[in-house]
Amino acid sequence: MQKWEYVTVPLLVxxxxxxxxNWGEDGWELVQVVPGPNTDQLVAYMKRAKA
Structure with missing residues (x-):
């Protein structure tokens, strides 16, 4: 069974x-982007397979 690790990343517009x-270079895959705490920021949810 595949196991995953997750991270949330603040994104500046x-x-x-x-x-x-940069995160993709480290093997992270984008799952979803949602609005952040203000209009100039988004939050990305990312995952990658655990070794």
């Missing part, structure tokens, strides 16, 4: 691609 690319 003006740097979303760069932030997601």
């Amino acid at each position: 003006h740097a979303t691609k760069q932030i997601l690319d």
